[in-house]
Amino acid sequence: MRKIDKWVIQAVLAVFALIWLYPLVQSVIKSLEINGFGNYLAVIRHPKVNYFLVVFNSFFIAVCTTLIVGLLATLAAYAFSKMQFKLKNVLFYSLVACLAIPATAVMSPLFFTAKTLGITNSYPGVILPLVAFNAPFMLLILKNYFDSIPNAILEAGMIDGASSLRMYRTIMIPLGVPAIINIAVLTFIYSWNDYIIPLLLIRDEKMYTVTLATQFFTGTTSQTPEMVAQLYAALILMTIPSIIVYMFGQNALKSGLTAGAVKS
Template sequence: MKRKRLLAWFAMYAVLVVLAIMWTYPIVVAIQKSFAVGGVGNYTAVLNHDQFNYWSAIGNSFLMAGGSTVIIVVISCLGGFAFSRMRFPGRVFLYRALLACLAVPVASVVTPLFFSINSLGLRDSYFGVIIPLVAFNVMTMLLLTKNHFDGIPTELVEAATIDGARPFGVLWRIFLPLSGPLLANVSVLSFVYSWNEYLLPNLLISSPEKYPVTQAIALLQFERMSQEQIGQLYAGLILMTIPSVIVYLFSQRYLQSGLTAGAVKS
Protein backbone atom coordinates (compact mmCIF):
# COMPACT_ATOMS: atom_id res chain seq x y z
CA MET A 1 0.00 0.00 0.00
CA LYS A 2 2.78 2.36 0.91
CA ARG A 3 4.63 1.48 -2.29
CA LYS A 4 1.53 2.22 -4.39
CA ARG A 5 1.15 5.64 -2.77
CA LEU A 6 4.82 6.38 -3.41
CA LEU A 7 4.49 5.39 -7.06
CA ALA A 8 1.33 7.50 -7.44
CA TRP A 9 3.09 10.47 -5.80
CA PHE A 10 6.09 10.06 -8.09
CA ALA A 11 3.93 9.77 -11.22
CA MET A 12 1.90 12.84 -10.30
CA TYR A 13 4.93 15.03 -9.69
CA ALA A 14 6.67 13.70 -12.81
CA VAL A 15 3.69 14.81 -14.90
CA LEU A 16 3.59 18.18 -13.13
CA VAL A 17 7.30 18.75 -13.74
CA VAL A 18 6.92 17.94 -17.45
CA LEU A 19 3.96 20.31 -17.74
CA ALA A 20 5.82 23.03 -15.84
CA ILE A 21 8.76 22.74 -18.23
CA MET A 22 6.43 22.91 -21.24
CA TRP A 23 4.78 26.07 -19.90
CA THR A 24 7.89 27.88 -18.66
CA TYR A 25 10.22 27.09 -21.55
CA PRO A 26 8.69 29.64 -23.99
CA ILE A 27 8.72 32.29 -21.25
CA VAL A 28 12.37 31.65 -20.43
CA VAL A 29 13.29 31.79 -24.13
CA ALA A 30 11.38 35.06 -24.57
CA ILE A 31 13.11 36.65 -21.58
CA GLN A 32 16.51 35.44 -22.76
CA LYS A 33 15.98 36.80 -26.27
CA SER A 34 14.72 40.13 -24.93
CA PHE A 35 18.12 40.66 -23.27
CA ALA A 36 20.29 38.92 -25.91
CA VAL A 37 21.11 41.99 -28.02
CA GLY A 38 20.68 45.38 -26.42
CA GLY A 39 19.98 44.20 -22.87
CA VAL A 40 17.78 46.49 -20.78
CA GLY A 41 17.96 48.99 -23.63
CA ASN A 42 15.41 46.88 -25.49
CA TYR A 43 12.83 47.58 -22.82
CA THR A 44 13.68 51.28 -22.80
CA ALA A 45 13.37 51.38 -26.58
CA VAL A 46 9.91 49.79 -26.42
CA LEU A 47 8.70 52.22 -23.76
CA ASN A 48 9.93 55.16 -25.86
CA HIS A 49 9.08 53.77 -29.29
CA ASP A 50 7.85 56.17 -31.99
CA GLN A 51 4.97 53.98 -33.16
CA PHE A 52 4.32 51.65 -30.24
CA ASN A 53 2.78 53.61 -27.33
CA TYR A 54 2.97 51.09 -24.52
CA TRP A 55 1.03 53.08 -21.94
CA SER A 56 -1.78 53.90 -24.38
CA ALA A 57 -2.04 50.21 -25.34
CA ILE A 58 -2.10 49.22 -21.66
CA GLY A 59 -4.89 51.72 -21.02
CA ASN A 60 -6.89 50.40 -23.97
CA SER A 61 -6.49 46.83 -22.76
CA PHE A 62 -7.54 47.75 -19.22
CA LEU A 63 -10.60 49.54 -20.61
CA MET A 64 -11.69 46.61 -22.76
CA ALA A 65 -10.80 43.86 -20.28
CA GLY A 66 -12.09 45.77 -17.25
CA GLY A 67 -15.33 46.80 -18.94
CA SER A 68 -16.07 43.30 -20.16
CA THR A 69 -15.20 41.84 -16.74
CA VAL A 70 -17.70 44.07 -14.91
CA ILE A 71 -20.48 43.16 -17.35
CA ILE A 72 -19.63 39.44 -17.23
CA VAL A 73 -19.69 39.39 -13.41
CA VAL A 74 -23.09 41.11 -13.31
CA ILE A 75 -24.64 38.87 -15.98
CA SER A 76 -23.20 35.64 -14.57
CA CYS A 77 -24.44 36.47 -11.05
CA LEU A 78 -27.95 37.37 -12.18
CA GLY A 79 -28.15 34.48 -14.64
CA GLY A 80 -26.57 31.98 -12.26
CA PHE A 81 -29.05 32.89 -9.53
CA ALA A 82 -32.01 32.68 -11.94
CA PHE A 83 -31.04 29.25 -13.26
CA SER A 84 -30.13 27.96 -9.80
CA ARG A 85 -33.02 29.16 -7.61
CA MET A 86 -35.83 30.50 -9.77
CA ARG A 87 -38.39 28.31 -11.51
CA PHE A 88 -39.75 29.35 -14.91
CA PRO A 89 -40.89 27.52 -18.07
CA GLY A 90 -38.06 26.29 -20.28
CA ARG A 91 -35.40 26.88 -17.62
CA VAL A 92 -33.50 23.63 -18.20
CA PHE A 93 -33.75 23.84 -21.99
CA LEU A 94 -32.59 27.45 -22.06
CA TYR A 95 -29.67 26.72 -19.71
CA ARG A 96 -28.51 23.78 -21.82
CA ALA A 97 -28.92 25.81 -25.02
CA LEU A 98 -26.72 28.54 -23.57
CA LEU A 99 -24.10 26.02 -22.51
CA ALA A 100 -24.11 24.61 -26.04
CA CYS A 101 -22.73 27.97 -27.16
CA LEU A 102 -19.46 26.98 -25.44
CA ALA A 103 -18.83 24.68 -28.40
CA VAL A 104 -18.89 27.59 -30.86
CA PRO A 105 -15.37 29.00 -31.46
CA VAL A 106 -14.90 32.69 -32.17
CA ALA A 107 -13.21 32.00 -35.52
CA SER A 108 -16.33 30.27 -36.86
CA VAL A 109 -18.51 33.38 -36.58
CA VAL A 110 -16.08 36.19 -37.52
CA THR A 111 -17.97 37.08 -40.72
CA PRO A 112 -21.48 37.55 -39.21
CA LEU A 113 -19.88 39.12 -36.14
CA PHE A 114 -18.03 41.70 -38.24
CA PHE A 115 -21.13 42.65 -40.23
CA SER A 116 -23.29 42.79 -37.09
CA ILE A 117 -20.92 45.12 -35.25
CA ASN A 118 -20.42 47.19 -38.40
CA SER A 119 -24.17 47.53 -38.98
CA LEU A 120 -24.59 48.79 -35.40
CA GLY A 121 -21.97 51.46 -36.05
CA LEU A 122 -19.70 50.07 -33.32
CA ARG A 123 -16.72 49.00 -35.42
CA ASP A 124 -13.45 50.64 -34.40
CA SER A 125 -14.86 51.40 -30.96
CA TYR A 126 -14.12 50.02 -27.51
CA PHE A 127 -17.73 48.99 -26.93
CA GLY A 128 -17.75 47.14 -30.25
CA VAL A 129 -15.04 44.85 -28.83
CA ILE A 130 -16.47 44.62 -25.31
CA ILE A 131 -19.81 43.20 -26.54
CA PRO A 132 -18.26 40.14 -28.27
CA LEU A 133 -15.83 39.66 -25.37
CA VAL A 134 -18.78 39.42 -23.01
CA ALA A 135 -20.73 37.15 -25.36
CA PHE A 136 -17.91 34.62 -25.76
CA ASN A 137 -16.74 34.56 -22.13
CA VAL A 138 -19.92 34.87 -20.09
CA MET A 139 -21.13 31.29 -20.67
CA THR A 140 -18.18 29.74 -18.86
CA MET A 141 -18.61 32.14 -15.95
CA LEU A 142 -22.36 31.47 -15.88
CA LEU A 143 -21.63 27.75 -15.54
CA LEU A 144 -19.26 28.34 -12.61
CA THR A 145 -21.63 30.75 -10.88
CA LYS A 146 -24.74 28.62 -11.28
CA ASN A 147 -22.99 25.51 -9.97
CA HIS A 148 -21.67 27.43 -6.97
CA PHE A 149 -25.12 28.84 -6.17
CA ASP A 150 -26.51 25.29 -6.32
CA GLY A 151 -24.31 24.43 -3.34
CA ILE A 152 -25.67 27.17 -1.05
CA PRO A 153 -28.06 25.62 1.52
CA THR A 154 -31.73 25.91 0.64
CA GLU A 155 -32.53 26.62 4.31
CA LEU A 156 -30.90 30.04 4.02
CA VAL A 157 -33.09 30.92 1.06
CA GLU A 158 -36.23 29.70 2.81
CA ALA A 159 -35.41 31.69 5.96
CA ALA A 160 -34.83 34.85 3.95
CA THR A 161 -38.07 34.30 2.00
CA ILE A 162 -40.02 33.90 5.24
CA ASP A 163 -38.54 37.20 6.42
CA GLY A 164 -39.96 38.84 3.31
CA ALA A 165 -36.88 39.01 1.10
CA ARG A 166 -37.50 39.16 -2.63
CA PRO A 167 -35.31 37.21 -5.10
CA PHE A 168 -32.91 40.13 -5.66
CA GLY A 169 -32.68 40.63 -1.90
CA VAL A 170 -31.78 36.96 -1.44
CA LEU A 171 -29.08 37.29 -4.09
CA TRP A 172 -27.68 40.51 -2.64
CA ARG A 173 -27.81 39.68 1.07
CA ILE A 174 -27.11 35.93 1.10
CA PHE A 175 -25.63 34.60 -2.12
CA LEU A 176 -23.11 37.32 -2.94
CA PRO A 177 -21.64 37.58 0.61
CA LEU A 178 -21.10 33.80 0.52
CA SER A 179 -19.49 33.89 -2.91
CA GLY A 180 -16.38 36.04 -2.41
CA PRO A 181 -13.83 33.51 -3.74
CA LEU A 182 -16.06 32.62 -6.69
CA LEU A 183 -16.60 36.28 -7.64
CA ALA A 184 -12.86 36.89 -7.46
CA ASN A 185 -12.28 33.82 -9.59
CA VAL A 186 -14.84 34.89 -12.21
CA SER A 187 -13.38 38.40 -12.27
CA VAL A 188 -9.78 37.23 -12.70
CA LEU A 189 -10.56 34.66 -15.39
CA SER A 190 -12.76 37.11 -17.30
CA PHE A 191 -10.07 39.78 -17.12
CA VAL A 192 -7.25 37.48 -18.24
CA TYR A 193 -9.31 35.97 -21.08
CA SER A 194 -10.26 39.44 -22.33
CA TRP A 195 -6.73 40.79 -21.88
CA ASN A 196 -5.21 38.00 -23.95
CA GLU A 197 -7.80 38.19 -26.74
CA TYR A 198 -6.23 38.90 -30.12
CA LEU A 199 -8.72 37.94 -32.83
CA LEU A 200 -11.60 40.24 -31.83
CA PRO A 201 -9.57 43.48 -31.52
CA ASN A 202 -7.71 42.65 -34.72
CA LEU A 203 -11.05 42.15 -36.48
CA LEU A 204 -12.90 45.18 -35.10
CA ILE A 205 -10.27 47.84 -34.26
CA SER A 206 -8.50 49.71 -37.07
CA SER A 207 -7.23 52.90 -35.39
CA PRO A 208 -3.69 52.45 -33.95
CA GLU A 209 -4.46 54.76 -31.02
CA LYS A 210 -7.18 52.30 -29.90
CA TYR A 211 -5.06 49.16 -30.17
CA PRO A 212 -4.87 46.94 -27.06
CA VAL A 213 -1.49 45.42 -26.22
CA THR A 214 -2.15 42.18 -28.13
CA GLN A 215 -2.74 44.17 -31.30
CA ALA A 216 -0.29 47.03 -30.71
CA ILE A 217 2.64 44.61 -30.43
CA ALA A 218 2.39 44.18 -34.21
CA LEU A 219 3.73 47.74 -34.55
CA LEU A 220 7.10 46.42 -33.40
CA GLN A 221 7.30 43.93 -36.27
CA PHE A 222 8.95 44.66 -39.60
CA GLU A 223 9.49 42.66 -42.77
CA ARG A 224 13.22 42.46 -42.23
CA MET A 225 14.23 42.74 -38.61
CA SER A 226 17.69 43.12 -37.14
CA GLN A 227 18.73 41.20 -34.04
CA GLU A 228 18.20 44.33 -31.96
CA GLN A 229 14.66 44.76 -33.31
CA ILE A 230 13.92 41.12 -32.54
CA GLY A 231 15.10 41.74 -28.99
CA GLN A 232 12.75 44.73 -28.77
CA LEU A 233 9.88 42.61 -30.04
CA TYR A 234 10.46 40.04 -27.30
CA ALA A 235 10.79 42.85 -24.75
CA GLY A 236 7.41 44.16 -25.90
CA LEU A 237 5.89 40.69 -25.50
CA ILE A 238 7.23 40.46 -21.94
CA LEU A 239 5.92 43.94 -21.08
CA MET A 240 2.56 43.01 -22.58
CA THR A 241 2.09 40.07 -20.21
CA ILE A 242 3.20 41.80 -16.99
CA PRO A 243 -0.16 43.44 -16.04
CA SER A 244 -2.20 40.23 -16.46
CA VAL A 245 0.43 38.26 -14.52
CA ILE A 246 0.28 40.79 -11.68
CA VAL A 247 -3.52 40.54 -11.56
CA TYR A 248 -3.27 36.74 -11.50
CA LEU A 249 -0.63 36.65 -8.75
CA PHE A 250 -2.51 39.04 -6.45
CA SER A 251 -5.69 36.96 -6.73
CA GLN A 252 -4.13 33.51 -6.90
CA ARG A 253 -5.30 32.52 -3.42
CA TYR A 254 -8.93 32.90 -4.52
CA LEU A 255 -8.62 30.84 -7.69
CA GLN A 256 -8.47 27.34 -6.23
CA SER A 257 -11.41 27.76 -3.87
CA GLY A 258 -13.39 29.60 -6.54
CA LEU A 259 -12.85 26.92 -9.15
CA THR A 260 -13.73 24.07 -6.83
CA ALA A 261 -16.81 25.97 -5.67
CA GLY A 262 -18.12 26.29 -9.19
CA ALA A 263 -16.89 23.23 -11.01
CA VAL A 264 -18.17 20.23 -9.08
CA LYS A 265 -21.81 20.06 -10.15
CA SER A 266 -23.19 20.17 -13.69
Protein backbone atom coordinates in the same frame (compact mmCIF):
# COMPACT_ATOMS: atom_id res chain seq x y z
CA MET B 1 4.29 2.51 -1.97
CA ARG B 2 2.77 5.77 -0.83
CA LYS B 3 6.17 7.47 -0.72
CA ILE B 4 7.04 6.08 -4.15
CA ASP B 5 3.72 7.29 -5.54
CA LYS B 6 4.36 10.71 -4.06
CA TRP B 7 7.80 10.89 -5.64
CA VAL B 8 6.45 9.80 -9.01
CA ILE B 9 3.72 12.44 -8.90
CA GLN B 10 6.20 15.13 -7.90
CA ALA B 11 8.57 14.07 -10.68
CA VAL B 12 5.80 14.19 -13.28
CA LEU B 13 4.67 17.62 -12.04
CA ALA B 14 8.26 18.86 -12.14
CA VAL B 15 8.60 17.73 -15.76
CA PHE B 16 5.40 19.52 -16.74
CA ALA B 17 6.54 22.63 -14.83
CA LEU B 18 9.79 22.66 -16.80
CA ILE B 19 7.88 22.26 -20.07
CA TRP B 20 5.71 25.28 -19.23
CA LEU B 21 8.58 27.39 -17.86
CA TYR B 22 10.97 26.78 -20.76
CA PRO B 23 9.23 29.11 -23.27
CA LEU B 24 8.91 31.82 -20.61
CA VAL B 25 12.59 31.61 -19.68
CA GLN B 26 13.57 31.63 -23.35
CA SER B 27 11.39 34.71 -23.94
CA VAL B 28 13.10 36.58 -21.10
CA ILE B 29 16.55 35.58 -22.40
CA LYS B 30 15.65 36.65 -25.94
CA SER B 31 14.29 39.98 -24.69
CA LEU B 32 17.67 40.79 -23.10
CA GLU B 33 19.81 40.02 -26.13
CA ILE B 34 21.77 42.73 -27.97
CA ASN B 35 20.82 45.74 -25.79
CA GLY B 36 19.79 44.16 -22.49
CA PHE B 37 17.13 46.16 -20.63
CA GLY B 38 17.47 48.80 -23.34
CA ASN B 39 15.05 46.67 -25.37
CA TYR B 40 12.35 47.34 -22.78
CA LEU B 41 13.04 51.08 -22.92
CA ALA B 42 12.91 50.90 -26.72
CA VAL B 43 9.44 49.35 -26.51
CA ILE B 44 8.17 52.03 -24.15
CA ARG B 45 9.69 54.81 -26.28
CA HIS B 46 8.79 53.29 -29.66
CA PRO B 47 7.81 56.11 -32.06
CA LYS B 48 4.81 54.23 -33.46
CA VAL B 49 3.53 52.77 -30.19
CA ASN B 50 2.17 54.77 -27.30
CA TYR B 51 2.80 52.01 -24.78
CA PHE B 52 0.81 53.55 -21.96
CA LEU B 53 -2.17 54.28 -24.23
CA VAL B 54 -2.13 50.71 -25.52
CA VAL B 55 -2.04 49.35 -21.96
CA PHE B 56 -4.87 51.71 -20.97
CA ASN B 57 -7.02 50.53 -23.89
CA SER B 58 -6.56 46.89 -22.96
CA PHE B 59 -7.06 47.58 -19.26
CA PHE B 60 -10.24 49.60 -19.83
CA ILE B 61 -11.70 46.99 -22.16
CA ALA B 62 -10.79 44.11 -19.83
CA VAL B 63 -12.17 45.83 -16.71
CA CYS B 64 -15.44 46.86 -18.39
CA THR B 65 -15.88 43.37 -19.82
CA THR B 66 -15.20 41.84 -16.40
CA LEU B 67 -17.73 44.08 -14.64
CA ILE B 68 -20.49 43.46 -17.20
CA VAL B 69 -19.87 39.71 -17.33
CA GLY B 70 -19.81 39.58 -13.53
CA LEU B 71 -23.17 41.34 -13.25
CA LEU B 72 -24.88 39.32 -15.98
CA ALA B 73 -23.39 35.98 -14.92
CA THR B 74 -24.28 36.37 -11.24
CA LEU B 75 -27.86 37.38 -12.00
CA ALA B 76 -28.34 34.59 -14.54
CA ALA B 77 -26.65 31.97 -12.34
CA TYR B 78 -28.88 32.94 -9.41
CA ALA B 79 -31.98 32.61 -11.58
CA PHE B 80 -30.99 29.28 -13.14
CA SER B 81 -29.82 27.83 -9.84
CA LYS B 82 -32.47 28.93 -7.35
CA MET B 83 -35.57 29.94 -9.28
CA GLN B 84 -38.22 27.97 -11.13
CA PHE B 85 -39.64 29.20 -14.43
CA LYS B 86 -40.77 27.82 -17.78
CA LEU B 87 -38.14 26.61 -20.24
CA LYS B 88 -35.46 26.99 -17.56
CA ASN B 89 -33.39 24.00 -18.69
CA VAL B 90 -33.88 24.78 -22.37
CA LEU B 91 -32.59 28.33 -21.91
CA PHE B 92 -29.67 27.25 -19.75
CA TYR B 93 -28.44 24.52 -22.08
CA SER B 94 -28.92 26.84 -25.05
CA LEU B 95 -26.57 29.32 -23.42
CA VAL B 96 -24.09 26.58 -22.54
CA ALA B 97 -24.22 25.38 -26.16
CA CYS B 98 -22.85 28.78 -27.19
CA LEU B 99 -19.52 27.62 -25.75
CA ALA B 100 -19.14 25.44 -28.83
CA ILE B 101 -19.19 28.47 -31.15
CA PRO B 102 -15.70 29.98 -31.64
CA ALA B 103 -15.26 33.66 -32.46
CA THR B 104 -13.76 32.80 -35.84
CA ALA B 105 -17.03 31.13 -36.88
CA VAL B 106 -19.02 34.34 -36.57
CA MET B 107 -16.49 36.90 -37.78
CA SER B 108 -18.50 37.98 -40.82
CA PRO B 109 -21.85 38.59 -39.06
CA LEU B 110 -20.03 40.13 -36.09
CA PHE B 111 -18.21 42.66 -38.29
CA PHE B 112 -21.37 43.40 -40.31
CA THR B 113 -23.39 43.99 -37.14
CA ALA B 114 -20.72 46.23 -35.57
CA LYS B 115 -20.37 48.22 -38.78
CA THR B 116 -24.14 48.63 -39.10
CA LEU B 117 -24.39 49.86 -35.51
CA GLY B 118 -21.42 52.17 -36.05
CA ILE B 119 -19.40 50.82 -33.13
CA THR B 120 -16.23 49.74 -34.93
CA ASN B 121 -13.07 51.44 -33.67
CA SER B 122 -14.72 52.02 -30.29
CA TYR B 123 -14.66 50.53 -26.82
CA PRO B 124 -18.27 49.21 -26.99
CA GLY B 125 -17.49 47.52 -30.30
CA VAL B 126 -14.87 45.34 -28.58
CA ILE B 127 -16.43 45.06 -25.12
CA LEU B 128 -19.86 43.78 -26.21
CA PRO B 129 -18.54 40.82 -28.27
CA LEU B 130 -16.11 39.94 -25.47
CA VAL B 131 -19.03 39.92 -23.03
CA ALA B 132 -21.04 37.68 -25.34
CA PHE B 133 -18.22 35.15 -25.73
CA ASN B 134 -17.19 35.08 -22.06
CA ALA B 135 -20.57 35.17 -20.31
CA PRO B 136 -21.75 31.57 -21.05
CA PHE B 137 -18.64 29.96 -19.56
CA MET B 138 -18.71 32.22 -16.50
CA LEU B 139 -22.42 31.47 -16.09
CA LEU B 140 -21.66 27.75 -16.05
CA ILE B 141 -19.02 28.17 -13.33
CA LEU B 142 -21.26 30.36 -11.17
CA LYS B 143 -24.35 28.18 -11.53
CA ASN B 144 -22.41 25.13 -10.37
CA TYR B 145 -21.18 27.08 -7.37
CA PHE B 146 -24.62 28.50 -6.53
CA ASP B 147 -26.05 24.96 -6.73
CA SER B 148 -23.81 24.04 -3.80
CA ILE B 149 -25.37 26.74 -1.58
CA PRO B 150 -28.10 25.12 0.56
CA ASN B 151 -31.65 26.14 -0.34
CA ALA B 152 -32.42 26.28 3.38
CA ILE B 153 -30.55 29.57 3.61
CA LEU B 154 -32.78 31.13 0.96
CA GLU B 155 -35.89 29.64 2.54
CA ALA B 156 -34.91 31.31 5.82
CA GLY B 157 -34.60 34.59 3.96
CA MET B 158 -38.02 34.14 2.38
CA ILE B 159 -39.55 33.50 5.83
CA ASP B 160 -38.02 36.79 6.98
CA GLY B 161 -39.73 38.51 4.07
CA ALA B 162 -36.66 39.11 1.91
CA SER B 163 -37.30 39.70 -1.79
CA SER B 164 -35.44 37.81 -4.54
CA LEU B 165 -33.28 40.84 -5.26
CA ARG B 166 -32.43 41.26 -1.58
CA MET B 167 -31.47 37.57 -1.24
CA TYR B 168 -29.30 38.00 -4.32
CA ARG B 169 -27.48 40.94 -2.71
CA THR B 170 -27.25 39.75 0.88
CA ILE B 171 -26.96 35.96 0.51
CA MET B 172 -25.84 34.79 -2.92
CA ILE B 173 -23.22 37.46 -3.59
CA PRO B 174 -21.42 37.20 -0.19
CA LEU B 175 -21.47 33.39 -0.28
CA GLY B 176 -20.40 33.33 -3.91
CA VAL B 177 -17.33 35.57 -3.52
CA PRO B 178 -14.77 32.79 -4.31
CA ALA B 179 -16.50 31.89 -7.57
CA ILE B 180 -17.11 35.54 -8.46
CA ILE B 181 -13.42 36.36 -8.01
CA ASN B 182 -12.67 33.28 -10.09
CA ILE B 183 -14.76 34.43 -13.05
CA ALA B 184 -13.44 37.98 -12.68
CA VAL B 185 -9.82 36.79 -12.98
CA LEU B 186 -10.61 34.50 -15.91
CA THR B 187 -12.64 37.14 -17.75
CA PHE B 188 -9.93 39.77 -17.29
CA ILE B 189 -7.20 37.44 -18.58
CA TYR B 190 -9.29 36.24 -21.54
CA SER B 191 -10.21 39.81 -22.46
CA TRP B 192 -6.65 41.08 -22.06
CA ASN B 193 -5.23 38.30 -24.25
CA ASP B 194 -7.93 38.30 -26.93
CA TYR B 195 -6.61 38.96 -30.41
CA ILE B 196 -9.36 38.02 -32.88
CA ILE B 197 -12.03 40.54 -31.84
CA PRO B 198 -9.72 43.61 -31.64
CA LEU B 199 -8.13 42.59 -34.96
CA LEU B 200 -11.57 42.38 -36.57
CA LEU B 201 -13.11 45.56 -35.19
CA ILE B 202 -10.23 48.01 -34.63
CA ARG B 203 -8.46 49.89 -37.40
CA ASP B 204 -7.56 53.12 -35.60
CA GLU B 205 -4.07 52.82 -34.11
CA LYS B 206 -5.14 54.97 -31.14
CA MET B 207 -7.57 52.18 -30.15
CA TYR B 208 -5.02 49.36 -30.41
CA THR B 209 -4.83 46.83 -27.60
CA VAL B 210 -1.64 45.12 -26.40
CA THR B 211 -2.25 42.13 -28.65
CA LEU B 212 -2.42 44.35 -31.74
CA ALA B 213 0.52 46.57 -30.81
CA THR B 214 3.00 43.72 -31.22
CA GLN B 215 2.73 44.04 -35.00
CA PHE B 216 4.83 47.22 -34.82
CA PHE B 217 7.76 45.08 -33.73
CA THR B 218 7.57 42.68 -36.68
CA GLY B 219 9.08 43.49 -40.05
CA THR B 220 7.14 43.16 -43.28
CA THR B 221 10.02 41.53 -45.13
CA SER B 222 12.79 40.74 -42.64
CA GLN B 223 13.60 41.16 -38.97
CA THR B 224 16.86 42.33 -37.47
CA PRO B 225 18.13 40.81 -34.19
CA GLU B 226 17.23 44.10 -32.48
CA MET B 227 13.64 43.83 -33.70
CA VAL B 228 13.38 40.25 -32.47
CA ALA B 229 14.69 41.24 -29.04
CA GLN B 230 12.27 44.18 -28.86
CA LEU B 231 9.40 41.93 -29.88
CA TYR B 232 10.13 39.58 -26.98
CA ALA B 233 10.48 42.56 -24.65
CA ALA B 234 7.10 43.86 -25.80
CA LEU B 235 5.50 40.47 -25.20
CA ILE B 236 6.96 40.32 -21.68
CA LEU B 237 5.85 43.87 -20.82
CA MET B 238 2.34 43.34 -22.14
CA THR B 239 1.95 40.07 -20.26
CA ILE B 240 2.87 41.50 -16.85
CA PRO B 241 -0.57 43.03 -16.01
CA SER B 242 -2.43 39.75 -16.56
CA ILE B 243 0.18 37.91 -14.49
CA ILE B 244 -0.30 40.40 -11.63
CA VAL B 245 -4.09 39.92 -11.76
CA TYR B 246 -3.64 36.15 -11.72
CA MET B 247 -1.25 36.28 -8.76
CA PHE B 248 -3.70 38.31 -6.67
CA GLY B 249 -6.61 36.04 -7.55
CA GLN B 250 -4.90 32.65 -7.71
CA ASN B 251 -6.30 31.38 -4.41
CA ALA B 252 -9.85 32.18 -5.44
CA LEU B 253 -9.10 30.78 -8.89
CA LYS B 254 -8.07 27.42 -7.43
CA SER B 255 -11.14 27.17 -5.20
CA GLY B 256 -13.44 28.41 -7.93
CA LEU B 257 -12.30 25.78 -10.43
CA THR B 258 -13.72 23.11 -8.13
CA ALA B 259 -16.91 25.08 -7.50
CA GLY B 260 -19.94 22.83 -7.40
CA ALA B 261 -17.92 19.65 -7.38
CA VAL B 262 -19.66 18.64 -4.13
CA LYS B 263 -23.22 19.63 -3.38
CA SER B 264 -24.27 20.47 0.14
